[in-house]
Amino acid sequence: MSxxxxxxxxxxxxxxxxxIKGWVRTKRGSKNVSFIALNDGSCLGNLQVVxxxxxxxxxxxxxxxxxxxxxxxxxxxxxxxxxxxxxxIAEELKVLGKADPDSxxxxxxxxxxxxxxxHAHLRFRTNTMAAVFRIRHNLxxxxxxxxxxxxxxxxxxxxxxxxxxxGAGEMFRVTTLPADNPPKTxxxxxxxxxxxxxxxxxxxxxxxxxxxxxxxALGKVYTFGxxxxxxxxxxxxxxxxxxxxxxxxxxxxxxxNMDLAExxxxxxxQYCLDNCQEDLEFLDKRFVDLEKQKPANERSEKGLIERLxxxxxxxxxxxxxxxxxxxxxxxxxxxxxxxxxxxxxxTDLQSEHERYLVEKHFGKPVIxxxxxxxxxxFYMRLNEDGQTVAAMDILFSGIGEIVGGSQREExxxxxxxxxxxxxxxxEEMYWYLDTRRFGTCVHSGFGLGFERLVQFVTGMGNIRDxxxxxxxxxxxxx
Amino acid sequence: MSxxxxxxxxxxxxxxxxxIKGWVRTKRGSKNVSFIALNDGSCLGNLQVVxxxxxxxxxxxxxxxxxxxxxxxxxxxxxxxxxxxxxxIAEELKVLGKADPDSxxxxxxxxxxxxxxxHAHLRFRTNTMAAVFRIRHNLxxxxxxxxxxxxxxxxxxxxxxxxxxxGAGEMFRVTTLPADNPPKTxxxxxxxxxxxxxxxxxxxxxxxxxxxxxxxALGKVYTFGxxxxxxxxxxxxxxxxxxxxxxxxxxxxxxxNMDLAExxxxxxxQYCLDNCQEDLEFLDKRFVDLEKQKPANERSEKGLIERLxxxxxxxxxxxxxxxxxxxxxxxxxxxxxxxxxxxxxxTDLQSEHERYLVEKHFGKPVIxxxxxxxxxxFYMRLNEDGQTVAAMDILFSGIGEIVGGSQREExxxxxxxxxxxxxxxxEEMYWYLDTRRFGTCVHSGFGLGFERLVQFVTGMGNIRDxxxxxxxxxxxxx
Numbered sequence: 001m002s003x004x005x006x007x008x009x010x011x012x013x014x015x016x017x018x019x020i021k022g023w024v025r026t027k028r029g030s031k032n033v034s035f036i037a038l039n040d041g042s043c044l045g046n047l048q049v050v051x052x053x054x055x056x057x058x059x060x061x062x063x064x065x066x067x068x069x070x071x072x073x074x075x076x077x078x079x080x081x082x083x084x085x086x087x088x089i090a091e092e093l094k095v096l097g098k099a100d101p102d103s104x105x106x107x108x109x110x111x112x113x114x115x116x117x118x119h120a121h122l123r124f125r126t127n128t129m130a131a132v133f134r135i136r137h138n139l140x141x142x143x144x145x146x147x148x149x150x151x152x153x154x155x156x157x158x159x160x161x162x163x164x165x166x167g168a169g170e171m172f173r174v175t176t177l178p179a180d181n182p183p184k185t186x187x188x189x190x191x192x193x194x195x196x197x198x199x200x201x202x203x204x205x206x207x208x209x210x211x212x213x214x215x216x217a218l219g220k221v222y223t224f225g226x227x228x229x230x231x232x233x234x235x236x237x238x239x240x241x242x243x244x245x246x247x248x249x250x251x252x253x254x255x256x257n258m259d260l261a262e263x264x265x266x267x268x269x270q271y272c273l274d275n276c277q278e279d280l281e282f283l284d285k286r287f288v289d290l291e292k293q294k295p296a297n298e299r300s301e302k303g304l305i306e307r308l309x310x311x312x313x314x315x316x317x318x319x320x321x322x323x324x325x326x327x328x329x330x331x332x333x334x335x336x337x338x339x340x341x342x343x344x345x346x347t348d349l350q351s352e353h354e355r356y357l358v359e360k361h362f363g364k365p366v367i368x369x370x371x372x373x374x375x376x377x378f379y380m381r382l383n384e385d386g387q388t389v390a391a392m393d394i395l396f397s398g399i400g401e402i403v404g405g406s407q408r409e410e411x412x413x414x415x416x417x418x419x420x421x422x423x424x425x426x427e428e429m430y431w432y433l434d435t436r437r438f439g440t441c442v443h444s445g446f447g448l449g450f451e452r453l454v455q456f457v458t459g460m461g462n463i464r465d466x467x468x469x470x471x472x473x474x475x476x477x478x
Numbered sequence: 479m480s481x482x483x484x485x486x487x488x489x490x491x492x493x494x495x496x497x498i499k500g501w502v503r504t505k506r507g508s509k510n511v512s513f514i515a516l517n518d519g520s521c522l523g524n525l526q527v528v529x530x531x532x533x534x535x536x537x538x539x540x541x542x543x544x545x546x547x548x549x550x551x552x553x554x555x556x557x558x559x560x561x562x563x564x565x566x567i568a569e570e571l572k573v574l575g576k577a578d579p580d581s582x583x584x585x586x587x588x589x590x591x592x593x594x595x596x597h598a599h600l601r602f603r604t605n606t607m608a609a610v611f612r613i614r615h616n617l618x619x620x621x622x623x624x625x626x627x628x629x630x631x632x633x634x635x636x637x638x639x640x641x642x643x644x645g646a647g648e649m650f651r652v653t654t655l656p657a658d659n660p661p662k663t664x665x666x667x668x669x670x671x672x673x674x675x676x677x678x679x680x681x682x683x684x685x686x687x688x689x690x691x692x693x694x695a696l697g698k699v700y701t702f703g704x705x706x707x708x709x710x711x712x713x714x715x716x717x718x719x720x721x722x723x724x725x726x727x728x729x730x731x732x733x734x735n736m737d738l739a740e741x742x743x744x745x746x747x748q749y750c751l752d753n754c755q756e757d758l759e760f761l762d763k764r765f766v767d768l769e770k771q772k773p774a775n776e777r778s779e780k781g782l783i784e785r786l787x788x789x790x791x792x793x794x795x796x797x798x799x800x801x802x803x804x805x806x807x808x809x810x811x812x813x814x815x816x817x818x819x820x821x822x823x824x825t826d827l828q829s830e831h832e833r834y835l836v837e838k839h840f841g842k843p844v845i846x847x848x849x850x851x852x853x854x855x856f857y858m859r860l861n862e863d864g865q866t867v868a869a870m871d872i873l874f875s876g877i878g879e880i881v882g883g884s885q886r887e888e889x890x891x892x893x894x895x896x897x898x899x900x901x902x903x904x905e906e907m908y909w910y911l912d913t914r915r916f917g918t919c920v921h922s923g924f925g926l927g928f929e930r931l932v933q934f935v936t937g938m939g940n941i942r943d944x945x946x947x948x949x950x951x952x953x954x955x956x
Contacts, residue, residue, distance in 0.1 A: 004629060004697065021729050023695070023917050040728070041696035042629060069694075069917035097888070097918030104916050121909035122916065124695030133696065137631040144622045151482060151520060153615040158947040159637070159704045160650070160681075160719055162954040172638070172674070173657065174650045174681065176708045179668040182657055190657040196650070196708055196718070197954035203638075203652065210947060210956060216547075217501070217602030218519035218611065219482065226637045226703065230654045230674055240674070241638055250518075251499050410575070431599035431956050438582050438600065439501050439547035440575030469636040469688060476640040476675035478688060478909050 006042035008076070012086045016076045020047060020088060021096065023125060024068045026108045027061070034061055038072070038088075041124075044131055044278050048079060048087040056093060066108050067099030067125070113465050120469055120478055128286060131279035132458050132466055135272060139454055142271035143224060143245055146264055152220040152247060157207030159226065162199050163428065170230040171202035172240075203228035208246050208445060209379070209432050212408060215248040215443055216435045222247040224450075232473050236462040239451060241471040248445035254381075254390040254407040257444035258367050261394055261403050262316050265365075265453075269311045272457050280305055280457075287459035300398060304459040307397065314364040316394065321349075321371045327361055328353055348375050351400055358395045366395045378422040380406040382414055392446070399456045405446025412436040484520035486554070490564045494554045498525060498566060499574065501603060502546045504586045505539070512539055514568075516550070519602070522609055522756050526557060526565040534571060544586050545577030545603070591943050598947055598956050606764060609757035610936050610944055613750060617932055620749035621702060621723055624742055630698040630725060635685030637704065640677050641906065648708040649680035650718075681706040686724050686923060687857070687910050690886060693726040693921055694913045700725040702928075710951050714940040717929060719949040726923035732859075732868040732885040735922035736845055739872055739881050740794050742926075743843075747789045750935050758783055758935075765937035778876060782937040785875065794843040794872065799827075802846050805839055806831055826853050829878055836873045844873045856900040858884040860892055870924070877934045883924025890914040 003018055012018075022040035029035045032053050037046035049072050051061060064070060071094045079087040105119050106126060116123040123129045147154065160174050176196040177183065183191040192200045207223040214221040223246045230240065247260065272280065287304040302310070319327070328334055328343045333356060341350040349368070358366050370388040373380070380389035390407035409415045415436055419426055426433060454466040464470035469478050481496055490496075500518035507513045510531050515524035527550050529539060542548060549572045557565040583597050584604060594601040601607045625632065638652050654674040655661065661669040670678045685701040692699040701724040708718065725738065750758065762782040769777045780788070797805070806812055806821045811834060819828040827846070836844050848866040851858070858867035868885035887893045893914055897904055904911060932944040942948035947956050 006629070021919065041631075042698075067917045069919040096920070097914070097916070099916040106916075121691045121912055122695070124692055125917075130696060133633070133692075134631055137626075137633075140632045141622055141626045144619055148615075148619045151484070153519075153612055154618045155611070155615075155946055156704075156721060158719065158949060158954070158956070160706075160949050160954055161956075163956065170654075172652045172654060174652060175657070176648075176650060177657070179651065179653070179655070179660055180662075184658075196710075196951060197949070198952035199954065201954050213599045213956075214602055214611075214946065217600075218608060220520075226634075228638075232674075241636065243634060434599055436575070438575070438577040438584075439545045439603075441499065441547040442574070468633055468692065471636060471638050471675070473674060474676035476636070476638055476677065476679050478636070478639075478641065478691075 004042040005038065005040045005045065005047045008047055008086065008088075009043065009045045009084065012076045014076055014078050014086065017074075018076065018088065019071065019073045020049075021069070021071045022047070024064055024066055024070060024099075026066060027064050034064070036064060036070075036072075036090075038070070039125075041130060043134075044127060044282055045084070048081065048084055049074070049090050049093075050077075050087055051090045051093060055091060060093065063095045063098045064093070065099055065101045065104070067104040067106060068095055069097035069099075070095050113462060117464060117470065118477075124468075127282065129465070131282050132454070132460060133468065134279050135276050135283075135458050136454050136466060138272055138276050139268055139450070139457060140224075142268045143264075143450075145271075146267045147220075147222045147247065150220070152222050152249075153214070153218050155207075155211055155214040155218075155221040155223055156225065157204070157210040157223050157246075159204055160197070160201050161204045162197060162201050163209070169205050171205060172228050172230045174201045174203060205229060206244065206246065206447065208248065208447065211246050211248040211445065212443065213431070213435055215250045215445070216439065216441065219251075220247070220249045234473055236464075237452075239463055239467065239470055239472060242463075242467070243450035245448045245450060246445060248443065250441055250443045252407075252444040253442055254369060254392060254444060257405055257407060257446060258316075258318060258369070258392055261392070261405060261446050261448075262367070264448075265394070265403070266312045268453065269308050269457065273305070273308055273312070280308070283458050283460075290461070307459075308457065311365065311396070316365040316367050317362045318367045318369065320369050321388065324349065324353075324357060324366075324368050327357065331356060331361065346372050346374065354395045354400050355397075358397045365397070368393050368395065376406070378418045378424055379408050379415070381409045382418070390444075396456055399452060402452050402456065403446050403448050405444065407442065407444040410436060410440045410442055412440065482520040483516065483518045483523065483525045486525055486564065486566075487521065487523045487562065490554050492554055492556050492564065495552070496554060496566065497549065497551045498527075499547070499549045500525070502542055502544055502548060502577075504544060505542050512542070514542060514548075514550075516548070516566075517603075519608060521612075522605060522760055523562070526559065526562055527552070527568050527571075528555075528565055529568045529571060533569060538571065541573045541576045542571070543577055543579045543582070545582040545584060546573055547575035547577075548573050591940060595942060595948065596955075602946075605760065607943070609760050610932070610938060611946065612757050613754050613761075613936050614932050614944060616750055616754050617746055617928070617935060618702075620746045621742075621928075623749075624745045625698075625700045625725065628698070630700050630727075631692070631696050633685075633689055633692040633696075633699040633701055634703060635682070635688040635701050635724075637682055638675070638679050639682045640675060640679050641687070647683050649683060650706050650708045652679045652681060683707060684722065684724065684925065686726065686925065689724050689726040689923065690921065691909070691913055693728045693923070694917065694919065697729075698725070698727045712951055714942075715930075717941055717945060717948055717950060720941075720945065721928035723926045723928060724923060726921065728919055728921045730885075730922040731920055732847060732870060732922060735883055735885060735924060736794075736796060736847070736870055739870070739883060739924050739926075740845070743872070743881070743931075744790045746931065747786050747935065751783070751786055751790070758786070761936050761938075768939070785937075786935065789843065789874070792842040794845050795840045796845045796847065798848040799846055799850065799866065800848065802827065802831075802835060802844075805835065809834060809839065824850050824852065832873045832878050833875075836875045843875075846871050846873065854884070856896045856902055857886050857893070859887045860896070868922075874934055877930060880930050880934065881924050881926050883922065885920065885922040888914060888918045888920055890918065 025037040036049040394403035503515040514527040765782040872881035
């Protein structure tokens with residue numbers, strides 16, 4: 001196996017003989033010498049390959065164009081140029097795979113994000129997207145490591161589900177029935193009894209209810225898997241297919257839940273600060289450049305890395321929904337009627353309110369707890385006041401809600417009553433209710449949309465640019 | 479937060495004051511003292527709670543029944559009984575959640591695997607299934623750690639796919655069109671242009687093709703996600719929804735690929751031997767007990783842990799398909815006509831042949847390479863002989879094929895020719911072919927069915943018993 005560029009750039013020694021393979025980013029130079037910037041995806045940095053005219057004719061190098069794959073043998077030398085300690089003096093060079101410059105779509109210039117999405121099969125080869133996907137990997141690993149180190153068990157909850165009771169969003173149907181002529185019942189309805197699973201099935205919107213079953217036996221579990229929403233939302237914040245992390249812990253109350261979520265988010269951010277420095281510095285520059293193009297009042301006052309450091313060095317503000325309403329009603333924008341949406345107890349907070357709390361009033365992440373029961377899910381624990389539930393949302397600057405969670409309703413009678421009010425058929429949910437029937441206990445959990453976290457850490461404006469192959473309305477290419 | 483039983487059993491000190499929460503496995507005792515076996519899912523072992531008559535009346539303990547959730551305060555004492563170093567002398571005891579003995583389905587006795595599957599929401603609370611799911615977690619973490627430590631990037635390939643070109647198996651359709659009356663084109667066909675993604679979409683059968691795009695930019699990638707087969711297979715080896723791991727590496731040839739797969743499998747098995755000792759010993763006993771009930775000629779000669787140790791301490795045998803055919807044709811069962819299926823060059827190996835090679839002839843894992851092109855996938859690299867491809871299958875005793883992989887066809891012209899022969903529409907696969915058009919290179923990868931690995935490590939006979947919520951024909955419960 002050949003050596004990877006990441007290790008050469010960090011540990012390469014002058015005089016060392018090497019064979020390197022990678023893709024050409026650029027070639028420039030004079031008639032005496034060519035400089036080839038070579039990248040193999042192991043890191044952002046390129047290895048400079050020096051091909052002198054004594055060894056290589058113009059003909060030898062004619063296929064060494066942007067995008068081509070080459071193999072170079074040579075020895076490392078101290079680099080004259082700035083930005084790198086060593087460069088490779090080429091002795092032999094072989095073109096493994098050409099990239100015809102007339103048709104290769106990725107040029108050594110800035111492409112629009114839209115253009116790159118249309119070429120999702122090649123955008124991995126751009127600096128920006130490769131940095132994003134290396135960070136995405138590091139976040140994924142940090143998540144597994146955080147939970148494993150703390151005694152959680154990873155639980156694979158089902159993707160195809162026969163349960164549609166949670167009501168978290170519109171669902172995709174999964175079927176093997178013929179689309180043009182499905183079997184019908186005597187009454188003329190589609191006969192799902194003949195479908196693959198013998199009933200109507202959908203793609204999951206959340207693994208939480210199943211994770212609760214795991215937690216009430218194994219103690220601490222977490223899911224990390226794809227979830228789906230069939231909503232026709234063409235925004236920079238929505239995907240039809242995205243990944244979610246949902247920890248669930250027996251015996252944790254709302255405070256334990258907040259502590260866990262805060263530790264978790266800080267751990268993930270710190271992990272990237274420690275392990276993705278080069279990629280973060282690159283994305284930080286990109287972020288600052290893009291912010292400069294925005295009107296002054298929409299511009300982020302802080303750089304990307306600065307925002308990340310703020311997460312790990314501040315304790316999150318914790319306030320109840322009722323306190324949040326008070327803060328908002330005493331705020332300047334409220335008094336000057338600058339808020340578009342009403343601020344009154346019993347209505348949900350809008351993005352403008354959340355931004356005010358996080359970015360203006362507290363200047364750090366905020367956890368809002370104890371929302372009115374009326375606009376939160378049926379499984380959240382009813383507080384003693386009979387009006388609010390033990391919910392918590394964590395708000396980040398620039399991104400809004402990044403985590404939503406709650407203490408779960410563990411009391412069978414209260415839960416059954418709630419399900420009645422929410423029109424959830426108890427007989428279909430016998431398996432969920434059984435956990436309250438047999439050895440129930442206090443427990444809590446939360447959900448984190450993985451792409452939201454990747455967006456926050458990478459500073460990418462559009463959620464489609466933090467997932468390899470985005471699925472959105474009218475788009476399932478590749 | 480209360481202390482978890484795993485840490486008490488390993489580090490608990492005499493005299494230590496504790497609060498413990500968990501579920502009652504059993505209660506037994508005399509009129510003077512009750513012994514409660516308490517489990518909190520953190521490990522297989524129970525904490526023995528001693529409740530003496532001085533502190534607790536019969537009434538106090540009447541709801542302490544199998545499955546109930548309780549909280550106990552007390553102090554640790556050296557245990558008189560065997561099998562544990564410490565026990566908890568209860569001072570206070572609170573029943574958090576009852577489990578009515580007349581209706582609680584999980585009793586402190588052996589239940590059949592079928593019964594447990596029907597109670598998948600409670601089977602997490604049995605020793606066997608909890609051990610399986612703890613090992614499943616450890617395997618999952620080992621996989622992420624193996625690849626992360628070696629510079630691989632985790633890539634989330636799409637679950638919903640518009641591409642049906644790979645032909646790895648029957649697919650599930652994903653749709654939001656009304657089932658009973660879908661929109662039609664003028665020609666009377668279902669009009670998928672009006673479906674959510676603007677075309678017909680399915681659940682993925684493999685992330686490999688997309689992973690190749692990642693590898694030809696980032697160098698080393700791996701997927702770990704759910705995959706689907708809509709096949710009507712009601713066997714102990716098939717699931718409609720299962721998890722797959724697919725590493726893909728630029729510049730790796732078939733030998734590198736074999737080395738990677740062998741290292742990978744050994745690492746995962748060794749990780750469990752190191753980290754899951756208690757659960758493995760429990761499952762080893764179960765395995766040996768079950769083997770005893772089998773007829774002598776079907777019985778495994780080796781214990782579960784012994785089988786695992788063999789994996790890590792042997793190098794895998796590597797032979798070509800052609801050599802395998804020779805071995806088989808010279809074998810006793812062939813000469814005595816004991817094989818049911820023919821053994822001749824050009825036909826695929828059957829399970830009986832694989833078992834002979836692994837269990838009888840070599841007595842260790844076998845990697846078979848260079849199969850005839852005719853029965854392998856279109857993307858496998860054609861060898862110089864023009865007849866075989868650079869494929870590899872890894873066979874384990876008891877389980878058969880655990881890994882399938884290959885060096886990929888990196889030559890555009892050969893690949894296009896192959897796709898023509900396999901009737902794969904090149905225009906739909908432009909994105910895959912582009913990687914061969916622009917900077918192509920030698921690369922390889924393999925696929926591992928995660929549940930097969932969990933089955934091998936846990937010794938579970940039915941694949942449905944190594945996944946939390948199995949999906950099979952006519953079954954998508956929970």
